[in-house]
Amino acid sequence: MLELILIITALLVSLVAGFLFAFAVVVMPGVGKMDDLRFVETFRAIDRVIQNNSPLFLLVWAGSGVGSIASAVVGLLYLQGVALAFTLTGCAVFIALVHVPTVAVNVPLNNRLQALDPEKLSVEELKEARNAFEKPWLFWNTVRTVASVLALAMLLACLTTIGR
Numbered sequence: 001m002l003e004l005i006l007i008i009t010a011l012l013v014s015l016v017a018g019f020l021f022a023f024a025v026v027v028m029p030g031v032g033k034m035d036d037l038r039f040v041e042t043f044r045a046i047d048r049v050i051q052n053n054s055p056l057f058l059l060v061w062a063g064s065g066v067g068s069i070a071s072a073v074v075g076l077l078y079l080q081g082v083a084l085a086f087t088l089t090g091c092a093v094f095i096a097l098v099h100v101p102t103v104a105v106n107v108p109l110n111n112r113l114q115a116l117d118p119e120k121l122s123v124e125e126l127k128e129a130r131n132a133f134e135k136p137w138l139f140w141n142t143v144r145t146v147a148s149v150l151a152l153a154m155l156l157a158c159l160t161t162i163g164r
Contacts (some may be wrong), residue, residue, distance in 0.1 A: 002078050003162065006087070009067030011156040013094055014095050017148035020098075024145045027119045028138060029065045036126040039134075041148025047110045068094045071155070085156040097147030105140045 031042050050057060068091040075087035113133050119127060 002074050003159065005067065005074050006071055006155060006159055006162075009064070009071040009091075009153060010159065011102070012060055012064040012067050013090075013148060013152045013155060015060045016098065017152050018147065019060075020094055020141060020145040022147055024138075024141055026097055028141070032134070036123070036130045040113060040116065040126060043110075043133075044113055044118070049112060065095065065099050068099075068151075070075075075158075079158070079162065083158050086154045086158035086161065090151040091159065093147050093154070094098070094151035098144045098151070101140045101144055104146070106137060110139050 027046070031039055031046075034042060059139055072091040075084055079087055113129065116129055123127065138141075
C-alpha cells in the first residue's frame with residue numbers, strides 16, 4: 001500500500017510539474033509576445049478553463065496535494081532513514097512551494113485579471129494591469145515549477161530507495 005500511494009502521488013506531482021513547466025516554457029513566453037489587450041484577454045480565457053473546474057484538472061491538482069499529505073503520513077508510519085527524509089522533504093516542498101503560492105499568489109492574481117473588463121480599459125490601464133500581473137505571476141510560476149520538479153525527484157528517490 002505504501003508504494004502504491006507513493007507511485008500515485010509521484011504520478012500526480014509529475015502531471016502538475018509538467019503543467020507548470022509547459023506554462024513556464026511555452027504558454028507564458030508565447031502569450032508574453034502579445035500586446036497588452038491580447039495578453040489580458042488570452043490569459044483570462046486560459047484561466048477561465050482552469051477555474052471552471054475542469055474535472056480532470058481538478059482531480060490532478062487536488063489529488064497531488066491530497067497524495068502528498070497521504071504520502072507524508074504513510075511515510076511517517078512505515079518509512080525511516082533516507083526514504084523517510086526524501087518523502088517528507090518532497091511532500092513538504094510540494095505543499096509549501098506549489099500549493100501554498102498557488103492559493104496565496106497566483107490565483108489571486110488570476111482573479112484580479114478576471115475582474116477586469118479589458119474592452120473598457122485605456123491603453124495605459126491595460127499596461128498597468130499587465131505589469132501588476134505578469135512579473136509576480138511569472139516569478140511564482142517559476143518557483144512552483146522548480147519546486148514541483150524537485151518534489152518529484154525526491155519522491156522518485158524514495159521509491160528507488162524502498163524498492164531495493
